[in-house]
Amino acid sequence: MDNEASVTDGLLRLTNWYNSATGHAFHTFPLDFSNPVISNTSSVPSFSTTFVFAIVGNYDFYDTSELISSDGLAFVLSSTKELFGASETPGYLGLVNSSTNGNWSNHLLAIELDTVENFEFGDIDDNHIGVDVNSLISNASKTAGYYTSDGEFHNLSLSSGEPMQVWVDYDSKRTILNVTIAPYYLSSAKPHRPLLSVRYDLSSVLTNNAAYAGFSSATGAFASRHYILGSSFQLNGEAAELDYSALSFKTIQDELAQLVPPPSFTNSEDYKAILYAVLLPTALGIAMVLSAITVKVLMKRMSKSKEAKMEWEREYGPPSFTYKDLLAATSGFKDKMLLGRGGFGSVFKGALPHSKQTIAVKLVSPESKQGMKEFIAEIAILGHLRHRNLVQLLGYCRHKKQLLLVYDYMPNGSLNCYLHTQHQNTTNLFWAQRFHIIKGIASGLFYLHEDWEQVIIHRDIKTSNVLLDSEMNARLGDFGLARSHDHGADAHTTRVAGTWGYIAPELARLGKATKATDMFAFGVLMMEVACGRRPIWMNTDNGEPLALGDWVLAAWQGGSITDAVDPRLDDYVEEEIELVLKLGLLCSHPSPNARPCMRLVMQYLQKDAHLPSDLDPNSLLNIGLVQDEMHDQHAMSCPTTVITDLSKGR
Template identity: 50%
Template sequence: MLLKTCLFLLLLFCFFLHQNLASSHGFLFNGFLGTNLTLQGLATITPTGLLMLTNATKQVTGRAFHPSKFSFRNPSNGHIFSFSTTFAFGVVSVDPQLSGHGIFFVISPTEDFSCATGSQYLGLFNLSNNGSPSNHLFAVELDTILNPEFLDVNDNHVGIDIDGLRSFNSSPAGYYSDDDQLSFRNLTLRSGRMMQVWVDYDGEETRLDVTLAPVPMVKPRKPLLSSKIDLAGVLMDSMFVGFTSTNGPFLTSHYVLGWSFNVNGTAKALDYSLLPPLPAARSSSGRWKLFYILLPLASAMFAVMAIAGALLINWRKAKYAEELEEWEIDYSPHRFSYKELHRATGGFREAELLGIGGFGRVYKGVLPSSKSEIAVKRVLSSPESRQGMREFVAEVVSLGRLCHRNLVPLLGYCRRKGELLLVYRYMRNSSLDRLLHDSGKPVLGWAARMKIIKGVAAALLYLHQDWDQVVVHRDVKASNVLLDEEFNARLGDFGLARLYDHGSDLKSSRVVGTMGYLAPELARTGKSSTATDVFAFGTFVLEVVCGRRPVISGEEEQVVLVDWVVENWRKGAIAETRDTRMGEEDELEEVELVLKIGLLCSHPLPAARPSMRQTVRYLEKEEPMPELSPANMSFSVFALLHNDGFDDYLMPFPSPATASSVTSSSIE
């Protein structure tokens, strides 16, 4: 009996090994039950084992990636390894004449496409980065939409894409018969039939072949596409592999039934007998029968509805009226309609309220068209001049081009009567301020806090030095750091941000910001700079490590957090300033290092503060910190600012437009 049981378990093990075989060089999935894929958007594994990237829903995106990176580059000579993949897929549309945007096989350095646009850009790119060599992205597209701007050959084609959606090489979908290799057989990708793709790259010959055929036909000898292409400038040392798909306005389901991949070898053949069945297309004939039955009734009701509709037109125009001046035409792609935002937030109802700040309220919303979650900040405005508003909107649009995994994407704006609406991407885990200071929230451990500090540092490095222009945020603080689904830090609220060209200086203005984060020199010059952002970041670091606000209110006086940490350092007890709720005792050396980095960034002399690039190197321990002494850090920021006439909490926003005064609220 024991022997039979062992034999059964051995056979069962062999079965699952055959069905889902994976190694450091490749894998084989005959169906996806039990697989460990990274799923994003609408992507899911169905109970039958299908990888469903999208279902019959409009304006959705789905992605699926193998969770491990694969090495694509030979370290000895820098050449790209040969690789091979094959997968079975199906595109099922409610209307067989119309379809979503197809399926893309992707090799990417990242799984994070938070800055990408859905639908037209397949959830991979956006208007500003489509075609950029910095993407390092390779894709094979099974495209069922004709996009003339990308020079598509038709609405049913296969293409090879490098860093963008304009194909390097493409062909109408089909295959060449082995009996007569001049005979081309057309295939309709959206037919609802199961098909198979083979992608083979020869690293020595630098040749890429893409082959398509219906299942269960054997792989044709002549590929559909064959291109001489060296991927050494495209692929990085290690990359993710996966799929992405999007639906536009058409109801389409995109499926992958099986997938095999290998580096330095041929992908293992799929076992068709183990693949899950492809669902049949849902017929729409029943809907048309119902339509014809209801048509007479609908015609009778039309007259009544027309009368009621006429009465509602004027009321709706007044309800959703908004300003649109001629100069805004250039910015129209970044402008949301008030009607769209009103619907997204349920009429800005109290149930959707996320927070209230000194200059407006923030609401959660869901865009009706794309189902994307957003946060909308309503800012009461009284612009001093049309020119001022024009300059402000220009900067909003410029900031909308920012793209970094540690920034909250600013999606656009809306102007209506006496208010300005700023639209951001919604972050599920709210603000860091709430997690640090709300006793009802779970306590963040040291590893999570370190990850957040590094994330904000990376965001500021991008803003100060790595983007096309220099962006001074001017309001770095815990309430403006939001946390996404994986508790990654996202710096948001660019209502006070200012842009200028590299090598130039930001002009002086009235001081803005939040008490406790304001650099001492602002009291004298009113001139924001990257150094004032660094000061605010230093205060932010101390707040995260210590779990205390920048200004500590005592029974008799207010104490500045920076001064309190310096005083404890002077007593030889700097590590005791850490938030004791964390509980970790084995990280004291790293905690002490980060506290000193925070103090260095908060140095009273701007010239003594490091740049954000140096700060990132200190945090990553790539560069030793300079020697510091508490004697050189002794100062009282709060007293200095108070004596120079600062408001105890917030400073007013400068001209040109009070509309952008958002100092005390944050997108959550």
């Protein structure tokens, strides 16, 4: 350790409450990078490390609603642990200075956790993670956050003081460096999808067959503290899991509790004397004038608000529930009643106080503009639909800024939970139930596409939006992204929406949702129900994403499409499961013109029609490949269009 670095209360503290300071902490002896266990394309062996860190910032003088930090910290592999030439100038993280930045002779790899946007380094924002090689200009960087198993991106604030865990993995065979981050409370549940994945041969960086592993940090204009709570490192293998029970959080929690926002005014006696003697009479006069103006403005706003309320109710109907009743039904929206939480709000279970009817209440986040759009879409579309395979919207409520939607309660939860949260050796869904669920979803979609007075494009068909009632009947729900248009007319959607893995190639490319894009998602869902696998998952053999369409198609090309069936199923009817898998591939065909309409799908499932006789693997090649490439490209460029599972709330 050097400069500000020290060990305090079981924590490695890199910096203290000082401005323009640095701190380094390196393992005492260098690691031997000279002897890879296997023959690799890189002369540097694979390595894996994980660590838990916390950055305790201070209040912004101008905005006391958030903590800020000047500079951040970095995990470092360096040819030397003597970084005395490192600059304390903000932005350099205690690694290099203006004259050495970018020099190939640095032999330095850093994973930066940066809390300042330095324009001279091309930083993307003031809260990002970057991969740096010999320079503070990152080879790649991303806003700090993590992906859940369904592909949804969650932001993290690096300077919040909350402990977070980072994983850094280098695959020397493929020369790929992956960086992953998650909140520490997820324990060792490392996200499947890394935040950053960079192809770089580190043999050009770590050239001396040895490197020091450690951490570096710096502060600039604002004082802050940087902590490492625990770490683990392994060459040619997976880093050992941390002992979470041994990590010390009390010191950090105490520091956060002691932070005090800066005062917004002075309390000096001189100031008070001037105020009373000179300014107070003037201020009272101004206050009277302003009060009169304020009353007039408020009365005008109240009048406009009343008009807006009347206009709202004329268009969408009067509220069906009072806020008081919904508050009582959900026990005050207590956590014990929480069913799930998502980007646009939370869903609670409740029982109406008079009728005792069990309901589900979605409390839409008032700060979300997208949440308001979804709120209106649910009322305008789902409020008019009546079908046994659609979730029934019972009504809505508006209370001040609170937006609430009330649905029939589905006691058996989402289809996603049954497919993906059960133990691999057991399942609560037999094939007969799964086939019944598929036909139920198809029936609901047929109603939306063909049988209602307008065409409804759902735009977010997935297993977490399929709920199961008390008799295990499928109910398609969550119409917040749905759009309607007249029969024979074109849809007017131009914004990509949906969930990674279910998005049709033409939707990712053109942004236009149609009945065919819904069909693509339904095709993926059918295969998911039959195979018990998510639409896209990480291949354990090579770490690459694998699409469900590829998996099923490969099984068919291998001679038996039923090889892709969920191994937990042992009671399926072979004719039915072959129909579902082949129909799933056909519905997820890369060409929208090749996908069948919902009316024809219903005939196939009810065995009133037969699949095309010329349907074979060769006619369906590259379904998964196209799907995977387009989804991956879209998820990178438009992360905000990925929508969460209803199992976690919307």
